[in-house]
Amino acid sequence: MVLLAPAREFSAYGLSHGIILLLFAVGAASLVRAGRRHGDSVTARNVACVVGVTLLVVKLGLILSEMLPARWNVEGSLPLQLSDLAGVLAAYALLSRRRWACVLTYYWGLVLSTQALFTPALHADFPAAAFFEFWGMHLFVIWVAIYLTWGLRIHPDWRSYGIVVAVTVGWAATAFTVNSIVGSNYGYLNSKPGTASLLDVLGPWPWYLVPVAALVLTAWALMTWPWVRLDQRRDERARPPA
Secondary structure, eight states: OOOOOOOOOOOSSHHHHHHHHHHHHHHHHHHHHHHHTTSSSSSHHHHHHHHHHHHHHHHHHHHHTTSSTOOOTTTTTTTTTTTHHHHHHHHHHHHHHHHHHHHHHHHHHIIHHHHHHOOOOOOBTTTTHHHHHHHHHHHHHHHHHHHIIIISEEEEEEEEHHHHHHHHHHHHHHHHHHHHHOOGGGGGGGSSSSSSSGGGEEEEOOTHHHHHHHHHHHHHHHHHHHHHHHHHHHHHHHHHOO
16 A cells, blocks of 8 residues: 655745745746847747637636536635636736736736735645646746736836726725625635735734735835836937927
């Protein structure tokens, strides 16, 4: 009889986490360079199309698999986590390059998904399937955001800021309502996660929601202002002298 070794518990900033962070940095730098050099080429568009379709199919497949009777759990199977929505959105943005999808991926990927990168709510370590699923989807969203923004230079403005605020408020209201009805905790809107996170220093529920909202809105504003200022400077340089 062969005994299977128990799954290892993931440790934040342990060996596997350190490798993931290194992979993230190398991948981000490579994507910016590739986007600036080859982003408008036919080859680059074809590669982006293949990657986007593949990951869209994988993400939708994972979402649907959670709804199968054997895996169904109302507290975790509904596609209401921002990571689920961000993954689908990032794949669509990569495929279409539509501005609204690109800027939503920028805001969600670089603020919300990045939190998962540095304070991961993960229990299974390498080589568990959950480890690859968690990191694969979060890295994908962040990498796509970086590629589209710095590689292809599709950047936000104040209208984009208003769109992401409206969409995120709509998601939060929906998730909070569902959580209240079925006892779930999508988006950690109704209680804190069981693992350590930045929410631990922001007070108890529901008060931590106020500083979280303020921090996110401020971060998004700070992520918008430099691009708006850059556009203003370009307009000033392009304006003919009086």
